[in-house]
Amino acid sequence: MAPPNGSANSNGNVLNSTKEDNYFELHDGKLSVRNVPLLTQVPGNVTFKSFPSVCQSSDAPPHLVHRAKSFSHKGGFLGFSLDKPTDRVMNSLGRFTDRDFVSIFRFKTWWSTQWVGKSGSDVQMETQWIMLDVAEIKSYAVVIPIIEGKFRSALFPGTDGHVMICAESGSTTAKSSSFDAIAYVHVSDNPYNLMREAYTVIRVHLNTFKLNEEKSPPPLVNKFGWCTWDAFYLTVEPAGVWYGVNEFAEGGLTPRFLIIDDGWQSINDDTDDVHEDAKSFVLLGTQMTARLHRLDECEKFRRYKGGSLLGPNGTSFDPKKPKKLIAKAIEIELVEKSLNKAAQSGVSDLSQFEVEIAKLKKELDRMIIGGDEKEKDSSKNSSSCSCKPDNIGMKAFTKDLRTKFKGLDDIYVWHALCGAWGGVRPGATHLNSTVASCKLSPGLDGTMSDLAVVKIIEGSLGLVNPNQAYDFYDSMHSYLAKVGITGVKVDVIHCLEYVSEEYGGRVEIAKAYYKGLSKSLAKNFNGTGLISSMQHCNDFFFLGTEQISIGRVGDDFWFEDPNGDPNGVFWLQGVHMIHCAFNSMWMGQFIQPDWDMFQSDHVCAKFHAGSRAICGGPVYVSDSLGGHNFNLLGKLIFPDGTIPKCIHFALPTRNCLFKNPLFDSKSVLKIWNLNKYGGVIGAFNCQGAGWHPKEQRIKGYPQCYKPVSGSVRLTDIEWDQKAETTEMAKAEEYAVYLCEAEKLFLESRDSDAIPITLQPSTFEIFSFVPIKKLGQGIKFAPIGLTNMFNSGGTILGLLYDEMIAKIEVKGGGDFLAYSSVSPNKAYVNGVKVGFEWSENGKLGVHICWNEECGGISNVCLVF
Secondary structure, three states, rough: OOOOOOOHOOOOEEEOOOOOOOOOOEEOOOOOOOOOOEEEEOOOOEOHHHHHHHHOEEEOOEEEEEEEEOOOHHEEEEEEEEEEEEEEEEEEEEEOOOOOOEEEOOOOOOOOOEEOOOOHHOOHHHHHHHEEEEHHHHHHEEEOOOOEEEEEEEEEEEEOOOEEEEEEEEOOOOOEEEEEEEEEEEEOOHHHHHHHHHHHHHHHHHOOOOOHHHOOOOOOHHHHEEHHHOOOOOOHHHHHHHHHHHHHHHOOOOOEEEOOOOEEEEEEEEOOOOOOOOOOOOOOOOOOOOOEEEEEEEEHHOOOOOOOOOOOOOOOOOOHHHHHHHHHHHHHHHHHHHHHHHHHHHOOOOOOHHHHHHHHHHHHHHHHHHHHHHHHHHHHHHHHOOOOOOHHHHHHHHHHHHHHHOOOOOEEEEEEEEEOOOEOOOOOOOOOOEOOOOOOHHHHOOOOOHHHHHHHHHEEEEEOOOEEEEEEHHHHHHHHHHHHEEEEEEEEEOOHHHHHHHOOOHHHHHHHHHHHHHHHHHOOOOOOOEEEEOOOOOHHHHOOOOOOOOEOOOOOOOOOOOOOOOOOHHHHHHHHHHHHHHHHHHHOOOOEEOOEEHHHHHOOOOHHHHHHHHOOEEEEEEEOOOOHHHHHHOOOOOOOOEEOEEEEEEEEEEEHHOOOOOOOOOOEEEEEEEEEOEEEEEOOOOOOOEEEOOOOOEEEEEEEEEEOOEOOOOHHHHHHHHHHHHHHHHHHEEEEEOOOEEEEEEOOOOOOOOEEEEEOOEEEEEEEEEEEEEEEHOOOEEEOOOOOOOHHHHHHEEEEEEEEEEEEEEOOOOEEEOOOOOEEEEEEEEEEEOOOEOOEEEEEEEEOOOOHOOOEEEEEEOO
């Protein structure tokens, strides 16, 4: 079977066999790595093939081909054969027991999370990869199910310790009986190198995606933003968005990017007039069977009049309106539930409920419309007038936003991969769309119940023909680009597998859609303006990331448990962090990890803020109107809306990889990252919830929601993962600063571990900065601004002379350094200033925000 990139006929780089013997060997039913059995009882139909024998040439960039070839002896491909062709098959890869593993599995169609265990039977369904601890050789091995031809694969649990691989096409028209490379195995003594090397080999082999390192992230990755979702849900409207952005501006933090989430599109149900927007969608779920009936903004945005919000007497907006609408929608929902309950109980006369529902819906409609039918009709007429296209609608609105809020660089809007949740309405646009019934793969049977899945299956998908994928996306995106939108958040991505039967299978339909999406992204949004979401499956990463460079690495931020557990407001936050930290192990090879928004006034907002500060990605919130904690945000964000971002993406420390930081009652989640002049460890108590295999859901484990203790070491930081920080690992001593405890002390590589005890839903951030020895044996290390969570991220430049330390600092506040002696003088931007120094080495200088220089100040300390 030829590799999916067609390399059998490629004219690309030829790969010759390496001289080194392969570390893996499949012999006599055992797959061994450097003579250590990894899998036993391997079926006779399973094969192992080296990288050069499978991938004889590649069109990947030469430097990647060379890199893949250089460590090809550390891995190879697993395959298997069958007696007859099939479109879905489960085959054992062998058995393992009593070996620690960490894995990622899909707990919902769209979302994946971490799981640990000790045998093949502990693996969960739809596992995307599994890393095994091979302690005998102080190494780690990974098994990654991949794509071959029209088939994709995932791992599943077997009996008696066996791990199964499921290969499926998603269509009865696409069958096969032989696989040469349906999974890839690799070994390394470094778990982070392991993932990077393995996915580099797969990238060269498949040539259907690009690595994170090959792409540029969108500019918003270094900035602060606001997403409208939790403020409005589906009731989002121009005046409300304006009001929200203005609240941030008045609080001193104008967002640098804005995401107008679900609710701005022109959607309706199949029973509605084909040209009319549905008006009663408020709550999540109500819109999930609706479809696009036109490709531009809905009437709420179409009737916006340019300049109407700019003047002192701009359109007024009641900030309580969104909550009033949501409350009314909940009223309707409760009566509908009562009606359904009565009907199930055999009540024959339901008219009382029906009358009440009709009455409440009319009230909701009046609240949404505002009663101003004259203005609505007038604006509808003017919106179709071609003589003033710039003065109405989304274009006028984005122009006014940028006129008022000068720092607002990017405005993104939301859309689903298929347009809306329910796709595109047939006959409503120029596109060839048909309503396709949805069918779940059997592999998803064990996943968590999900309202979105239920609704999409209920309403089916208005699927644009895959042959029109580029036309579909370009029609939307080119219009959006013309009206001032600079990017899109694409949600509901992993739904194509539901409708792949008639289109040659899930790989073929995904290729068509992702090719069209990538081409449109390159044309309309500078190649980077797209945040991917609800995409946690290997189909997307192997086929959809040739152009896409950023994506969500966790399930949604849930401010409360949608299933009703009152303690979910606490324990769901730790679950979110585990999603993000462990998913970044593999997703970070493809895209810039995005840890999602949170609410700054949430009871666990500080817990979230601590993780966002060192995650290495963008920082954005979904605050409701009036629901802002500006003091907390000020510890994350500079006054100009940029952030002190780490230079890598956060990952779990080695000694966390095979632990269960969610419900083992003892493990602390530790994540490491790197700054330009130091390293950072975040320790988080995430205990209290997690996946329950039998109940097939994430649930609370209240007995685990308690204090836990652990320790942090200098060696928890992986200094060698960035070339520019490698030298920092060689320092003799380090200054260590604890953000929450406000402690500063020295550590050496031989020092004992730093003990820590964390209360539930709390954290500590440890900054490690190498000590520099100046003249006369003076020890010095800059910590940064301690009023920021990631103090080390505020240091942009550092220069030492014999008796002088010069530090370039961004931000305003309290600058801290370790200094074994007091300096003689201190200067900030050339002006002599006072400072504080104590015998324990704490040296403090106050810095004001330097507006003229973009917030950057030059600190000079003379000894």
